[in-house]
Amino acid sequence: MVLLLLFIVWEIIVRVLDTPDWLLPAPTKIFYEGFVGWSNFYPDLLSTIEISLFGFAVGAVIGLAVAVSLHLVSFLRNALYPLLILSQNVPIIVLAPLLVIWFGFGLLPKIIVITLVCFFPITVAALDGFRQTPAELKHYMNMAGSTKTQLFWKLEWPFSLPSIFSGLKISATYSVMGAVISEWLGSKQGIGVYMTLASSSFRTDRVFVAIFAIMFLSLLFFVLIVLAEQKLIHWQPKGEDRN
Template structure:
């Protein structure tokens, strides 16, 4: 079992320093709550209103995880398909790149017009956000396999399929997990954006209601929870990466 250590102490210390500085500046300048609330006011609102916020939080977590799984699953399959078929890759890979040039905030209303206000348009938005990082990272990982190792397996009589699954895919695991970590951080924001455009529940809905009532403290509560969810997802995937990659290395010794 690999040792998983947390080395973010300096980052936490710096964040605490920023919060203390923020608190002091707000108090010294007597900034009104509707303009910029102090961290203490944000924490107070988070604790007092968590009962109402809890349902929104669960809705966003469900959307983000579902979109992450679907987007990364399709992205990984697409990367394998394009890498294994070079001629198809020449035709379709530019389209994959172009798909990321469409602004999500523009595409989302069209998806609602086409598919309604249900789960499907939200899932498409989040999946598109998660799709591109995993495709690019996986393709790069497959390409970076050492040529001498591929030549050795060819000399041993291995088929292209065996070379891919026994050598190229395991070799690309660090790159695949890099794409997963990027997609994980994007998935939460993708879920919030999809909720802005039409949902009954979610952090995006909570933010919209808070903005319309000038409750800036609640807006910051939503922002902090979005950041927290992104960091947690990133950390979970990082732990899985350590278990998978280091476990594979230990098994090959």
């Protein structure tokens, strides 16, 4: 609803001020371009969906693997945690061309970029979840004679699932951005390529088509994760009977 209102206001302002299309096109023009240019656009869209899903999957697996190993081996945690944070401080825009130099124009550098963007929120969320496992439940498990593996799989893992899902949600939306950035580096197709071409030829309407597509994709991924979460975690009390 709010979105619709925004579009209407935008449309009116553009029409009243008679803004040139290369500066700010009206929403109707953008949707029109999206509709007419669909056959042109959708191979790019598909390619972006493909690499963001792939990158997200790789990022999620690596993120979880890093979290689990850091959690289970405490000296690794102390040694590597600062390194993890540093990995997020490397500007992707600078790193990306380097990756191309090292790995060429293939799939690998793109997946590396998306993974770098995606794994961190998952790792942090999972580690926090593991660490926040209630001491009384851990104490019970220890007293009842559980092994370290049982403690992890029966207590820490299921307890952390909600926070792992928070991490997945953030990563899912990042993955589309990561994919677009990775496409800027040099790719034959993808929303990133479409966007670069559009902006260098002042087709602002197409830039907006790309932006909307990215937003829509991020939202879609987010919703998919939420659905998966609801399917997996059904034990949480609803807000009203929590007290």
